[in-house]
Amino acid sequence: MIFGTRLRHSRGLDGLPVGSVATHSNHISRWFIDLRRGIFGCRWAFDLAPKRFVAPVHEINLPVRFHTENDSMHYPWWYVPQLTAPMLIAAISVIHVLISHYAVGGGLFLAVETTHAYRIGNRDYLAYLKRHARFFVLFTIVMGAITGVGIWWTIGLASPLATQVLIRTFVFGWAIEYVFFLLEIVSAFVFYYYWDRLPQKVHLAAVWIYGLSAWASLVIIAAITAFMLDPGTWPVNHCFWAALLNRQSLPQIIARTGGALLLGSLYVYLHAAITVRDQKLHGLIESRATRPALAGAVMIAAGGALWFLNLPASAQAALLAAPVLNVFMGLLFAVTGIVCFLLILGPCLNPGWTSGPGFAVSLLFFGIIGFSTSEFIREAVRKPYILYNVVLGNQIFPDEVARFREKGYLQSGIWTRAFVAKHHPDAIVNGRIDTKRLLVLPREKRVELGGVIFQHHCNDCHAIRLGYAPVGPLVQGWSPQMIRSLVNDLEHTRFTMPPWSGNGDEAELLTDYLTSIALDRPAGMLPERIRK
Amino acid sequence: MDPRTLIDTNFSIGLPAPIWFIELFKALGFTLHEVPMNLWYAGILLAMLLHVFGSEHGRRFSARLMAQMPIIIALGVNFGIVPLLFIQVGFAPLFYPATILMSWFWIAVIGLMIPAYYGVYLYAFGLVEGPSMAVWKRTAGWISALFFLAMGFLFANALSLMENVGGWMELWAGHSVHGAALGTALNVADPRLWPRWLLMFGLALTTTGAWLALDSSWFARCESLEYRVWAKRFAWRVYTVGVAWFLLAGSWYVFGTWSEELKQEMFGRSWIALTGLTIMAPLGPWFLLLAASRQEGEISQTRAAFIGLAQFAVLGLNAVSRQLVQHLTVRPYYDLTLQPTAVQWSPLVVFLITFVLGLAVIGWLIRELVRLPAEGKSETA
Numbered sequence: 001m002i003f004g005t006r007l008r009h010s011r012g013l014d015g016l017p018v019g020s021v022a023t024h025s026n027h028i029s030r031w032f033i034d035l036r037r038g039i040f041g042c043r044w045a046f047d048l049a050p051k052r053f054v055a056p057v058h059e060i061n062l063p064v065r066f067h068t069e070n071d072s073m074h075y076p077w078w079y080v081p082q083l084t085a086p087m088l089i090a091a092i093s094v095i096h097v098l099i100s101h102y103a104v105g106g107g108l109f110l111a112v113e114t115t116h117a118y119r120i121g122n123r124d125y126l127a128y129l130k131r132h133a134r135f136f137v138l139f140t141i142v143m144g145a146i147t148g149v150g151i152w153w154t155i156g157l158a159s160p161l162a163t164q165v166l167i168r169t170f171v172f173g174w175a176i177e178y179v180f181f182l183l184e185i186v187s188a189f190v191f192y193y194y195w196d197r198l199p200q201k202v203h204l205a206a207v208w209i210y211g212l213s214a215w216a217s218l219v220i221i222a223a224i225t226a227f228m229l230d231p232g233t234w235p236v237n238h239c240f241w242a243a244l245l246n247r248q249s250l251p252q253i254i255a256r257t258g259g260a261l262l263l264g265s266l267y268v269y270l271h272a273a274i275t276v277r278d279q280k281l282h283g284l285i286e287s288r289a290t291r292p293a294l295a296g297a298v299m300i301a302a303g304g305a306l307w308f309l310n311l312p313a314s315a316q317a318a319l320l321a322a323p324v325l326n327v328f329m330g331l332l333f334a335v336t337g338i339v340c341f342l343l344i345l346g347p348c349l350n351p352g353w354t355s356g357p358g359f360a361v362s363l364l365f366f367g368i369i370g371f372s373t374s375e376f377i378r379e380a381v382r383k384p385y386i387l388y389n390v391v392l393g394n395q396i397f398p399d400e401v402a403r404f405r406e407k408g409y410l411q412s413g414i415w416t417r418a419f420v421a422k423h424h425p426d427a428i429v430n431g432r433i434d435t436k437r438l439l440v441l442p443r444e445k446r447v448e449l450g451g452v453i454f455q456h457h458c459n460d461c462h463a464i465r466l467g468y469a470p471v472g473p474l475v476q477g478w479s480p481q482m483i484r485s486l487v488n489d490l491e492h493t494r495f496t497m498p499p500w501s502g503n504g505d506e507a508e509l510l511t512d513y514l515t516s517i518a519l520d521r522p523a524g525m526l527p528e529r530i531r532k
Numbered sequence: 533m534d535p536r537t538l539i540d541t542n543f544s545i546g547l548p549a550p551i552w553f554i555e556l557f558k559a560l561g562f563t564l565h566e567v568p569m570n571l572w573y574a575g576i577l578l579a580m581l582l583h584v585f586g587s588e589h590g591r592r593f594s595a596r597l598m599a600q601m602p603i604i605i606a607l608g609v610n611f612g613i614v615p616l617l618f619i620q621v622g623f624a625p626l627f628y629p630a631t632i633l634m635s636w637f638w639i640a641v642i643g644l645m646i647p648a649y650y651g652v653y654l655y656a657f658g659l660v661e662g663p664s665m666a667v668w669k670r671t672a673g674w675i676s677a678l679f680f681l682a683m684g685f686l687f688a689n690a691l692s693l694m695e696n697v698g699g700w701m702e703l704w705a706g707h708s709v710h711g712a713a714l715g716t717a718l719n720v721a722d723p724r725l726w727p728r729w730l731l732m733f734g735l736a737l738t739t740t741g742a743w744l745a746l747d748s749s750w751f752a753r754c755e756s757l758e759y760r761v762w763a764k765r766f767a768w769r770v771y772t773v774g775v776a777w778f779l780l781a782g783s784w785y786v787f788g789t790w791s792e793e794l795k796q797e798m799f800g801r802s803w804i805a806l807t808g809l810t811i812m813a814p815l816g817p818w819f820l821l822l823a824a825s826r827q828e829g830e831i832s833q834t835r836a837a838f839i840g841l842a843q844f845a846v847l848g849l850n851a852v853s854r855q856l857v858q859h860l861t862v863r864p865y866y867d868l869t870l871q872p873t874a875v876q877w878s879p880l881v882v883f884l885i886t887f888v889l890g891l892a893v894i895g896w897l898i899r900e901l902v903r904l905p906a907e908g909k910s911e912t913a
Contacts (some may be wrong), residue, residue, distance in 0.1 A: 027678050074540040074625075075540070075541075075629055076629050076631060076632045076704065076712070076713045077632075077711075077712040077713065078632050078634065078635045078712065078713050078715050079708075079709055079710070079712035079713065079714060079715075080715075085635075088639070092642075138653065141606055141647065141652070142606075142646070142649050142650060145606065145609050145610070146609065146642060146645050146646050146649060147642075149609065149612075149613065149616075149642065149645075150639075150642040152613075153638065153639055153641065153642055154639065156620065156627070156628055156631060157628075157631060157632055157635045157638065157639065157715070160624070160628035160632065163620070163622070164543065164624045164626075164628070164630075165545060167617070167620050167621055168543075168545045168546075168547070168548050168621065168625070169545070169548070171548045171549065171617065171618075171621050171876075172549075172876055172879035172880055172882065172883045173879065174617055175617065175883045176556075176879075176882065176883050176885075176886045178610075178613055178614065178617070179883075179886045179887050179889075179890035180886075180890070181610060181613070182610055182890060182894070183893060185606050185607065185610050186894050187895060187897065189606070190897050190900075190901065193603075194901065194904070197904055198900065198901075198904070199900075202897075202900045206897060209893060209897070235562065238545065238874065240548075240876045240878070240879045241878070241879075261607055354909050414537065414538055414539075414540060415538070415704070415711055416711055417537070418533060418537070418538060418701065418711075419670070419710075419711035421533055422533070422701075422705060434737065448710065449765065451709075451710035451711075452710045452711040452712075454710070455710045455711060455712035456708075456711070456712070459712065478824075
């Protein structure tokens with residue numbers, strides 16, 4: 001607890017004492033933080049860690065340095081026209097989330113219900129559960145596993161630096177999760193393929209092993225994704241446990257567990273609506289599936305509230321300020337309300353309604369909309385970071401910005417430097433890029449170099465003229481002076497933007513490029529039309 | 533331009549595990565992954581060919597293998613996560629640029645995997661229809677076989693490009709816009725690519741042969757004795773083709789594409805034993821199969837188990853040698869052994885405990901399956 005005392009006197013990244021960072025946090029969150037400090041404490045990890053990570057938090061000057069003096073922007077950037085590379089992560093993630101939550105909720109449903117069916121000796125219900133298990137295995141083991149691997153693929157391609165940080169931080173988190181994943185696969189196959197062959201006790205053990213392993217996977221992954229929104233004290237101590245048990249972990253675990261239970265039930269409704277004709281059996285399935293659905297809805301609300309209360313200030317502000325997030329939050333509340341309303345109206349008050357595929361499809365449809373929306377919001381509120389306060393959206397560490405401004409953005413990037421060396425070797429003086437020489441190049445060359453800066457600095461979040469948040473329309477009708485002002489003061493123009501990370505000459509190059517892609521002010525608008 | 537300047541070696545967050553631990557789990561994970569991966573890589577194609585051109589027993593083996601394939605793929609995907617994780621832990625500065633340069637092809641692995649996986653399921657479900665299996669289900673099997681071969685090609689591309697740092701600049705220059713990678717590059721100009729791809733196919737054939745022997749002895753008790761005898765002989769034939777293929781492609785790879793420095797290292801005093809063992813190891817299971825095929829009757833379970841273990845050793849040696857070659861090839865650009873470490877001991881211990889407990893649970897489940905009566909007397913009905 002000595003170390004815990006130190007932590008209480010330490011300062012978080014936002015300058016507040018760590019223990020009171022969440023001045024708005026509730027009792028449960030504080031309990032979770034205390035658990036982290038008291039039980040796990042990180043003391044053990046600290047004692048065994050190399051010296052440079054042993055220093056008490058209050059002795060470390062913020063911001064923490066992630067890189068050495070010779071650092072440079074790290075990886076090549078992948079240009080995905082219109083969509084932008086990170087949106088591929090979103091696309092695959094949403095698909096995966098819709099399957100993986102079912103893999104958890106459906107697995108727990110199968111565990112509870114198979115136990116129940118054995119207990120009451122209902123053969124029809126057991127037969128249905130076997131049919132559902134077949135669908136479940138086919139859907140979650142194939143699509144769930146492959147889309148999960150697909151997320152690995154895309155994050156490494158679209159956000160390599162953030163992925164590298166996450167992997168170095170959480171390799172053992174993922175390794176532990178991997179063990180649970182292996183258990184899931186083996187137990188799911190044993191449960192389904194040996195349905196009529198295993199003794200009841202072993203059969204039930206298999207499905208419970210599956211359900212609990214799947215939930216354990218959820219807990220670990222939710223904590224890691226929570227880290228992306230709130231790394232807690234990790235930036236100053238690099239402690240695995242501090243990273244894993246961050247303030248966002250518990251809210252997200254609660255919300256995701258609730259989401260899994262709810263989504264599992266919605267899949268069951270649809271599956272039963274399509275495959276079960278016996279009204280009595282359908283009634284049983286419906287009533288049994290409604291319990292976890294309602295419990296899940298309550299957990300989503302509780303977890304969501306805790307999530308909001310524990311959000312970093314910038315994320316809360318983004319939720320309130322960004323129009324698209326306003327719309328999505330409204331949509332999320334609306335569809336969550338619709339799902340709850342339909343649950344009460346249908347299965348609770350009018351049993352049998354879900355026997356029609358139409359009602360079941362509607363429920364699942366709104367559930368999917370809600371899930372997809374919440375994932376989008378969860379990703380979007382982190383801006384301008386990929387990992388909050390750790391990796392900026394443009395693939396650099398926050399502590400690199402000042403040096404990049406001093407040394408030049410093109411010089412600081414491995415691949416930007418390579419581009420200049422290849423195309424403009426005359427601009428290299430004593431092994432370094434002289435950006436003054438780039439400014440005197442013909443306009444098309446300056447625009448091209450501005451395009452290089454745009455790709456590496458901006459394309460993470462912005463398409464060019466068409467697609468996802470394109471810059472061309474965003475600066476439509478702007479003068480070069482206005483664009484230059486925006487470039488030089490990015491993070492103050494919008495706090496969700498990363499700071500400009502180049503020197504003045506490079507700001508000119510980027511201005512040239514943005515001017516070249518800016519759309520003209522639409523014709524025919526008053527009062528210009530009158531003036532003309 | 534010096535290719536070394538294209539690699540970020542200044543990442544100051546230390547490696548979270550001891551280097552030996554990263555190496556061990558990368559090699560162990562890859563070895564485990566290789567077993568099922570080899571079976572889908574060469575096995576599905578062989579099963580498709582046998583279904584069309586095979587004898588009665590050949591078609592039986594084809595059906596058996598394809599019925600097992602969904603589980604084999606599930607385990608293979610799962611085991612593949614381990615080397616994928618540890619390659620990113622240890623070799624991120626090489627792995628990420630290489631895969632980014634060929635992003636669309638790399639991400640295509642996911643796009644190919646899903647239909648290939650479902651294709652295998654469709655085929656497996658169609659097996660109950662027997663010889664009258666619907667054409668579209670047979671087609672799904674063929675598509676799966678081809679997709680898995682294509683995935684193997686893409687993997688060979690990514691992993692050879694990871695080592696071909698000297699070729700990055702040219703690929704990047706030819707496949708980029710404004711300095712950003714288009715993700716359309718392939719490492720086809722690298723002479724190491726083709727023999728690597730083919731070498732893995734030869735190895736996959738040997739694993740398929742070994743599996744055939746193991747399956748016929750341990751899991752095919754319900755099949756006729758004639759089938760099991762046929763399986764023993766056919767396993768040797770498949771293995772023989774695999775060994776020949778492996779040695780030919782391996783010779784091309786080693787003597788046709790390795791640098792002189794690499795040859796000196798691998799055939800030098802330090803590593804000659806490992807190199808020799810890796811080359812000669814497939815002859816172990818081959819001799820066991822040869823001896824079995826010369827004897828009357830089916831292959832014994834003990835001998836089949838030895839063949840299985842010997843094949844696992846073949847794959848293990850291959851994984852270790854691959855890892856060593858990888859190290860030596862990229863050492864001028866990136867040396868894993870020089871990377872700083874910040875070992876996370878407590879998470880490591882928790883992982884090991886979880887790992888052991890997880891294996892214990894899996895062991896218990898398998899024991900329960902082994903104890904089941906052969907005819908599957910139901911106690912649950």
